Amino acid sequence: MAKKIELAVDNGRTEFEHWLAADGIYAVQCPGFLPGPGRLPGWGYVISYVVIGGEKAMLIDTGFGNADLKGYIEKNITTLPLMVVNSHVHPDHSGGNAQFDVVYIEEHEAKPGEEVYFYKIPGQRAACQEVIDGGTYRYELLKDGKEIDLGGRKLLVCHIPGHTPGAIALFDHNTKMLLSGDAILKRVFYGSGVPFSKYRAALVKTKELPIKDILSAHWPEPLGADFIDKMIYLIDTFDPEKSEPAGWDEPGMSGVDMRMFCYGRDFDDPDFVAVSFITDQLEKIMQ
Ligand SMILES: [Fe+2]
Structure with a gap:
């Protein structure tokens, strides 16, 4: 897949773009831009994925909700019924949920009768209220x-708790x-204190899974099957004394x-592999 990667460039696009990422798996680059914290500008875009089955398709993540993802998929990728899943409920992955009736999330992202995890973080509700509150969809829970x-x-x-x-x-x-x-x-x-x-x-x-490659939500190319080893190595060699500041000047995150x-x-x-964490959570995450 030839996809030019430009770091920290917000092209201000308002349209989706999609490409075939693997057999029957489409990557959909959503409009909206995350500049990234500290000295790391990052790629900045979020990718949803559409997996085509014989009877239905799965949509993984709904972008920021600032454009008609459902309409784009139906016009350009598939008209199969969509099962919609959020990899987690941060606003760049769940912002378009209101375009659908039912969205599946993992059970630790919400407890019955409680608001989803996202709503419990001070500032985050305000940061995305217009997209999150803009519909009547309901959540169903998935188990590991x-x-x-x-x-x-x-x-x-x-289930991979952490982010x-x-x-x-x-x-x-x-x-x-x-x-x-x-x-x-x-x-x-x-950011969760796990x-x-x-x-x-x-x-x-x-x-334990026979993973051939990894497709993530914020990088347009596969990460490589050995990427999990790199993440584990990073955790095993973590020394808080050697970490560096990484401010993130985003609505709801500044300060x-x-x-x-x-x-x-x-x-x-x-x-390259990096983990950024909230300094106040250090004691919890080192347990
Ligand atoms: Fe994200």
């Missing part, structure tokens, strides 16, 4: 280990691709003291 059958194609739900409490990846048995959302990413924002030991254990469990640590120096280095 569930196999979702699209008709001749099954995807496994892999958020209920972050998931989906493993496509047909292509052996792991669709990792923000759970496995060139730069994981570790202990690293839990995150590490989930990564190790994921390695939050963050630090980061990384493997490699530059974001476009093929081996």
Whole structure:
């Protein structure tokens, strides 16, 4: 796949763009831009994925909700019924939920009778209220280990807590691709206070799968099957003393003291892996 990667460039696009990322898996680059924290400008865009089955298709993530994703998919990719899943409920992955009736999330992202995780973070509700509150969709819950059958194609739900409490990846048995959302990413924002030991254990469990490659939500190219080893190495060698400041001047995030640590120096280095964390959460995540 030839996709030019320009770091920290907001082209102000208002249209979606899509490409075939693997057999029967379409990447949909959504409008909207995340500049990224600190010295790391990042790529800045968010990618949703559409996985085509025999009877229905799965849409993983709904972008910022600032454009008609449902209409774009129906016109350009598939008219199959869509099962909509959020890899987690951050606004760049759930903003377009209101375009659908039902959205599936992992059970740790919400408890029955409680608001979803996203709503509990001070400032985040305000930051995205107009897109999040703009519809009447309802959430249904998924459990780790569930196999979702699209008709001749099954995807496994892999709970990988860390980025958020209920972050998931989906493993496509047909292509052996792991669709990792923000759970496995060139730069994981570790914002939930989940202990690293839990995150590490989930990564190790994921390695039991015969993963051919990893498609993440914020990088247009596959990360490589060995990327999970790099993440584990990063966690195992983490030294808080060697972390560096990583401020993020975003609505709802400005003023939050963050630090980061990384493997490699530059974001476009093929081996680059980074984790950024909220400084106040250090004690919790080191448990
Ligand atoms: Fe994201």
